[in-house]
Structures are given as structure tokens and as C-alpha cells.
Amino acid sequence: MKDTFDLRRFGLYARKEFSENWKAYALSLVGLSAIMGYNIYQDWNYVHSNLYDKKYPLEIYSYLAIAMGPMTWIASSYLLKSFSNRQQTFATLTLPVSSFEQFLYAWMIAVPFATFICYVLWKIAWSVFLPYFLNDIPNLLIGNDSNYWTGNPYVSVFFLGGSAIFMWGAVTLGRLNFLKVLGILITVGLLLFEWGPNRLLKATFPNAYHIRKPAPAPWIPQIVTIESSKGVFSNDIHSTFEEVYQFWWVLCVPLLLYTITYLKIKEKEV
Numbered sequence: 396m397k398d399t400f401d402l403r404r405f406g407l408y409a410r411k412e413f414s415e416n417w418k419a420y421a422l423s424l425v426g427l428s429a430i431m432g433y434n435i436y437q438d439w440n441y442v443h444s445n446l447y448d449k450k451y452p453l454e455i456y457s458y459l460a461i462a463m464g465p466m467t468w469i470a471s472s473y474l475l476k477s478f479s480n481r482q483q484t485f486a487t488l489t490l491p492v493s494s495f496e497q498f499l500y501a502w503m504i505a506v507p508f509a510t511f512i513c514y515v516l517w518k519i520a521w522s523v524f525l526p527y528f529l530n531d532i533p534n535l536l537i538g539n540d541s542n543y544w545t546g547n548p549y550v551s552v553f554f555l556g557g558s559a560i561f562m563w564g565a566v567t568l569g570r571l572n573f574l575k576v577l578g579i580l581i582t583v584g585l586l587l588f589e590w591g592p593n594r595l596l597k598a599t600f601p602n603a604y605h606i607r608k609p610a611p612a613p614w615i616p617q618i619v620t621i622e623s624s625k626g627v628f629s630n631d632i633h634s635t636f637e638e639v640y641q642f643w644w645v646l647c648v649p650l651l652l653y654t655i656t657y658l659k660i661k662e663k664e665v
Contacts, residue, residue: 505558555649
């Protein structure tokens with residue numbers, strides 16, 4: 396067991412990595428704070444514009460998810476950057492720690508630590524600026540329902556799945572792996588979410604002359620709205636295996652990708 400994981404050895408390794416990379420971590424926090432500040436500035440302009448309807452609350456939780464997602468992706472790619480070229484890979488694999496300990500440290504910083512820091516910064520930012528919003532617009536409604544972002548199980552696809560993909564890319568795609576993975580995701584996303592669903596739905600509903608809303612994402616139960624010569628119809632497409640389907644996307648896919656990443660690291664040891 397100690398060849399795979401030793402708590403004292405892991406603690407020494409984590410302290411070493413954190414002390415050597417704290418400047419990069421701090422710089423990422425500055426960038427994240429700038430993004431949050433820009434989002435708050437956009438909200439300030441929005442609530443003071445003619446487009447805002449004061450009957451509806453100002454939703455602020457969406458920016459939390461927008462910040463958490465890219466933060467975990469960038470951290471996942473950066474923390475395994477040493478595997479992008481042979482010289483750094485060799486130096487990393489000769490450290491007196493196991494591959495599992497290296498992978499575990501990268502995962503802990505990239506996922507739970509990064510998301511926690513994002514939440515803390517988001518909470519601090521809105522606690523500072525929200526009184527200015529309420530002072531300027533006393534009757535402003537603030538959306539405080541976080542269930543969509545924290546209670547939705549599919550959010551893990553965004554965080555865990557995205558983190559796993561960028562970790563895999565860092566170990567297998569070499570230099571500029573973050574940009575390569577991002578390019579692959581954008582290309583596949585356009586094919587699956589734009590080109591693919593429209594072709595599939597047109598084949599499924601040949602009498603429809605306009606498809607109003609294509610399938611949003613493969614892990615979400617799809618709502619298809621079509622407009623045909625007989626009128627407008629909305630259909631919820633649910634599978635009898637929906638719970639299995641959800642379990643696969645939410646948990647199995649990220650775990651599978653994390654396992655593949657760890658095995659690729661082990662493979663480099665040989």
C-alpha cells in the first residue's frame with residue numbers, strides 16, 4: 396500500500412508542489428477575479444438599461460458556474476503540464492512519489508480546491524457589490540435559488556467530465572494540449588449539437604418544415620419542438636433507461652476518463 400499511497404509522503408509532495416507553483420495559482424485567482432468583476436459590471440449595466448424587467452429577479456448564480464467550469468479545466472491541464480514533453484515527464488516520474496499520488500494531488504487541486512476557491516471569491520465579490528445594487532435600486536429582486544447549479548446532477552458533466560477530458564489531454568496530446576482539447580471539444584460540440592441533431596430530427600420528422608429547437612445536449616432528456624402543416628407540437632423524448640443513462644453521463648464517464656488518465660501516467664513509467 397505504501398508503494399501506492401503514503402500520507403506523509405503525499406503531504407510532503409503537496410507542500411513542495413504548492414510552494415513551487417503558488418505564483419501561478421495566485422495569477423489564476425487574479426484572472427478569475429477579473430472575470431467575475433466584468434460579469435458584475437455587465438449586470439450593473441443590465442439592471443440600469445431599458446431591457447431589464449424589474450418584475451424578474453437578477454440571476455447571479457449563472458456566473459458561478461461559468462467561472463467554475465473554465466477554472467477546473469485550466470487547472471486540470473496546468474497541473475499535469477509536466478507530461479507534455481519527454482524531458483519534464485522523465486523528471487516528474489523520478490520524484491520519490493507514486494503516480495497515484497501525483498494524479499491525486501492534481502485532481503484535488505483542480506476539482507474540489509478550485510471549485511471551493513471559485514465559490515469563496517464569488518461570495519466575497521457579490522457581498523461587496525450587492526449593497527451598491529440595492530442602494531441604487533431598492534426594489535431589485537435577487538435570484539437566490541442555487542438548485543439549478545448546485546442541485547442539478549448534470550452539472551457534474553460540466554465540472555468532472557470537463558476536468559477529466561483536460562487531464563487526459565495534458566497527458567496524451569503534448570504541447571499546447573489545452574488549446575488542442577478545446578479545439579476538439581468545440582468541433583465535436585458543433586457537430587453533435589448543431590449539425591447532427593438537425594439532420595437526425597429532419598430524418599425522424601420528415602413532414603416538419605421547421606424545427607424550432609434541436610436537442611440541447613446528449614446527457615439531458617431531449618425536448619423536440621417541431622412546426623408542421625398540422626400545427627406546432629412539443630414532445631418530451633424520454634427513455635425507459637433514463638436513470639441508467641443519467642448515471643452513465645454523470646458518474647461513469649468522468650471516472651472512466653480519470654482512470655484512463657491515470658493509466659496513461661503509469662504507462663509512461665515503463
